[in-house]
Amino acid sequence: MRRNRRTTPRTARVLGSLLLVAAAGAFTVGAAPAPPKTAPAPPRTAAVPLDRVVPAPASVTPGGAPYRLTRATAVRVDGPAAVRRVGAYLTGILRPSTGYPLPLTDGGSGGIRLHLEKGDYGAEGYRLRSAPSGVTLTAGTPAGLFHGVQTLRQLLPAAVEKRTVQHQSWEIAGGTIEDRPRYAYRGAMLDVARHFFTVAQVERYIDQLALYKVNELHLHLSDDQGWRIAITSWPRLADYGGATEVGGGEGGSYTQADYRRIVSYAASRYVEVVPEIDMPGHTNAALASYARLDCDGVAPPRYTGTEVGFSSLCVSKDVTYAFVNDVVKELAALTPGRYLHIGGDEAHSTSHADYVTFMDRVQPIVAGYGKTVIGWHQLTGAHPAEGALAQYWGLDDTSAAEKEQVARAARAGTGLILSPADRVYLDMKYTKDTRIGLTWAGLVEVRRSYDWDPGAYLPGAPAAAIKGVEAPLWSETLKTSADIEYMAFPRLPGAAELGWSPAATHDWNGYKVRLAAQGPRWDALGIGYYRSPQVPWPHG
Template identity: 75%
Template sequence: MRPHHRPTPRVTRLLGSLLLVAAAGTFVAGAAPTPEVAAEEAARKARPLGEVVPAPASVAPGGSPYRITRDTRIRVGASQEVRRIGEYAAKVLRPSTGYPLPVTASGGQDGIRLRLAKGAFGAEGYRLDSGAKGVTITAAKPAGLFHGVQTLRQLLPAAVEKDSVQPGPWLIAGGTVKDSPRYGWRGAMLDVSRHFFTVDQVKRYVDQLALYKVNKLHLHLSDDQGWRIAVDSWPRLATHGGSTQVGGGPGGFYTKADYKEIVRYAASRYLEVVPEIDMPGHTNAALASYAELNCDGVAPPLYTGTDVGFSSLCVSKDVTYDFVDDVIRELAALTPGRYLHIGGDEAHSTSHEDYVTFMARVQPVVAKYGKTVVGWHQLTGATPAKGAVAQYWGLDGTSAEEKERVAAAARNGTGIVLSPADRIYLDMKYTADTPLGLDWAGLVEVERSYDWDPGNYLPGVPASAVRGVEAPLWTETITKSDDIEYMAFPRLAGAAELGWSPAATHDWDTYKVRLAAQGPRWEALGIDYYRSPQVPWPAR
């Protein structure tokens, strides 16, 4: 057995020194970090300043993040409209943070500040400055402040969208965002004719559109399968023409009060409602409601199928134009926005001569009631009114002749809104296995819906003629809000970016990463979405 040796004095001193060093290290490690170290740690926890959809025009990260706390105030100044935007922001942030977030007119440099000021922002642009003391959103108009609030939301963790208290922390990365839209028309269309959707369902979609800075809600209010807006002078349009839908369900219609509420709610989210009454085709619901609108004076039965192109108003009858005048007059009176959509597509049962005659008589009626004409791009086969907007829904395979007709109208002053069906028709299937949707325009996965440039999409159309983009959602197979969301998301976000972001930011490889970060946000909001394999979604 080896003898036990006591340590020598030299070894004892060495061990003591090591213990002192270890103790000192423990003390340093447990010490409160310096302000500089704390700021760096917070900055690492904050979401990247540019991880936003649509991509901002300019992002300059830097400095310390701002942390929303129980003491944060939302400062709005004296403007009642700015106060309303502040209350909207507080309503979004309070449930998840659990903080009171009072909205106050009192001055101060801290907290979340919403400021109106002259500057190079345009009607919808804004500047967001974030630092340790607070976040300031500055805009020339309230719409810009509202869009800035949407960016603020996306700079916070996705859990901020939940309706119960979450742990946080609620950090907004330091730096400056300068932002304004590429196009003034950034739209989404909802077909409420094939299947009817309630006021609350439309409001839910409006809230989802607002998050991505969409500013037009195009409501397709009439078609063969249903008439969805009350018209006092022609009451059977709604009560009879609105009594069914695709597949034979109960249908429904909006009273004038319902429609006004949709318009009001959309305006509170800075969306302008563009109502559409489709004519002279897609009119079976109207023809079934009033026999005199038919050339033979016989009302057809209500229609619940999905065929197109078989119906037409009687172009030669004076009563047709009495009907058109009454409908446009009443609808224009309910609609504060600038535009009224008169459809004009797939009028296969109307001769070309009758179509031209009809459009020549109807477009001045729209102007008479103070609105600007919008029509599907077939309107360019007639003579578009001065200042009219044509909505192009063709495909890559649309004939060169038809594309040139649209381009010629654009060169002659007609504005163009781009809604190519094989790119941003939200009712097209993603893949052959998609349980909802149609495929007549092809399969439209997420990359295809995003990877095109509105500025040079149509040959011969001057860039100055392009008013923007719009993503339509037709509802032959769509019956509930979950269906809307599954088909709209994630493609709607890409359409919104095409309308808002500078062309220089357009890049699929970087976009898909920013898009992937939206997945947890949609889950927090209860949005059902398609988890495309093309997008690197975070693991659940």
């Protein structure tokens, strides 16, 4: 049911980097031809109201005059090197568009201050205070400061995202924002298996995720159509199994150095990478690479279609578990994050008994290398390991029996990540006329994607069992970063808000106005998005 009761399923490759280019140096406005030697003041731009931020902050107290960035503004940091890196990230965003030098300093007063202190901020919360004398971002961790920087960006005019000098004023509305996330797990998945996406494309998507405080990037690294990560002990997986994709393209794969680069880049944006090796089904690329993984010892041809459910590792062979151990061992060593996703959905060619046997043997392997298991919610039909998370991708009309199976596991201690396909699968078409995407879960317009409550979505599942929300993007029909962005925006920010913001702030009528205000920012960032008629976008 992840894809289609009949066929089909997932998504994506990704992005390149946006927010890095820090153009240092002062900008001088050219003098008028006649005697006044002072440059004309830049046109004033109204400050963005504090309540226009996405995701909605936990608490907003507007008031007082705004703070105005000028050529004299400095970014002041105190604390460990990680705080200075957040400050450098901020100046890298602000310098190109403002033309201001914005020196990074640990002294002085005023300006923009990034400050660590003990307090009730949690692992990712922050406080932002803006007044004419300056802006102070305070948090208990560098991650909190980084998330606060994303809010600060949204409080500046959208033109701040441009890479060339913009002649206007830069004001940050006065007041205070107190903020922290509702859920610790706020994810997005990119399917690089159906179509391969380069490191630069993935990095671009990471930058876009960071803007909306998404902190988990789930990479779907293997499927029937391609194997995308080099495994030294099984080299044909990437060399042969990675050399194709949906439609018969050349595919591609990440070297281990490539993967480390993605992980490192994500970490610089406080995003944790969650690698997925889907098994025992969705394994045709592996079987084509190594015939001994198939029960009959015959390698199938590589696959470039979009059907699902026809492949399976051979559960009865010892070599299967040697293979799994080797792959998990190498991938765990490359991945500093907490999680390793083992898939487990749509194993239609595996008997239920074999499925249970396989999961019972594989989960301890993952734990043995220090990682927490995540599996698609079919894992709850086996024996989820202690501490494991199940990712629910069913529909609103999924059978009561299947929902109860998941809820029962949740009541027994299995944590849940919610990814209902007819709500937050970003590869679903918006309307029947959407040029790319799938329809097996239905048509998912922006309001439908946003208008649900994770805490009350799954009947019988305790609210405490919900660990977060993830928006998957499967790539059967996606080939470029432009495709990724068109399907992700404007729905991705809504999924991010469901994960971050308090339930009390969720209101479509208010959200659609805040979402509309993001349009000019995406224009400035070069993000092509779907202009849903449900959203009152500026300028028609």
